[in-house]
Amino acid sequence: MxxxxxxxxxxxxxxxxxxxxxxxxxxxxxxxxxxxxxxxxxxxxxxxxxxxxxxxxxxxxxxxxxxxxxxxxxxxxxLPEDSTHTVEEEVLENQRRQQIKQYLDDIPANYREVVVAYYIEDKSYQEIAAEQGVTLKTVESKLYRAKQWIRKHWKEEEWR
The missing domain is CATH 1.10.1740.10 (RNA polymerase sigma factor, region 2, helix turn helix motif)
Structure with a gap:
């Protein structure tokens, strides 16, 4: 062994x-x-x-x-089956995706990498730490600070 x-x-x-x-x-x-x-x-x-x-x-x-x-x-x-997507629904969905992309682009770069890796790519703290060459505590801190930044800069009404 x-x-x-x-x-x-x-x-x-x-x-x-x-x-x-x-x-x-x-x-x-x-x-x-x-x-x-x-x-x-x-x-x-x-x-x-x-x-x-x-x-x-x-x-x-x-x-x-x-x-x-x-x-x-x-x-x-x-998810509810709704096979009858109207053109209007598709346009609204595309606008929502664009809005989310814009919001993600607004996040400071050092936080954006961790947010995208954790919430969008569904990676664990350990995977993110290994990929970025940082400690687990650093990943936790960046996610915490990113959440604080998001709470401060994004308005809840914009997501409804």
Whole structure:
């Protein structure tokens, strides 16, 4: 484990692109490798271990995609079915999207990145911290300050 865990972590990370998920899947892969040692045929240990780890990563990625698809389907099921969109409704929706984009552009850049990553891209604090190379506390502070800025500069009536 000591000799190959770092190597396997990097192989798993190359599939998942998430440090937290890569750590978890690497641990699962190491357990699977240990449990599968009696079946090992003494041909290319590193290749055999890598194949197990990468397969675990692919399985994890597929499971996450299925969960995401199921969540999206559940949300769509909760929305009222209105297949008769009028041109007026589409124009109003496009205007609303433009307004939201404009509001996001007004947020100071150092806050905008965190707000977009957290609320629009649905990333966790850990993912944002890793991507931006900052601490978790920094992400929390930026989100808190962004919320304060939004409360101060955006009027609630504009969102109704």
């Amino acid at each position: 000591d000799k190959y865990s770092s190597y396997l972590y990097h192989a798993v990370y190359s599939v998942l692109r998430s440090a937290k998920d890569a750590e978890d899947v690497t641990q699962e892969a190491l357990l699977k490798i240990y449990a599968s040692l009696p079946q090992y045929q003494y041909q290319g240990l590193k290749t055999w271990m890598t194949r197990i780890a990468v397969n675990k990563a692919i399985d994890h990625k597929r499971a996450m995609e299925r969960k995401r698809e199921q969540l999206t389907a559940d949300i769509e099921d909760m």
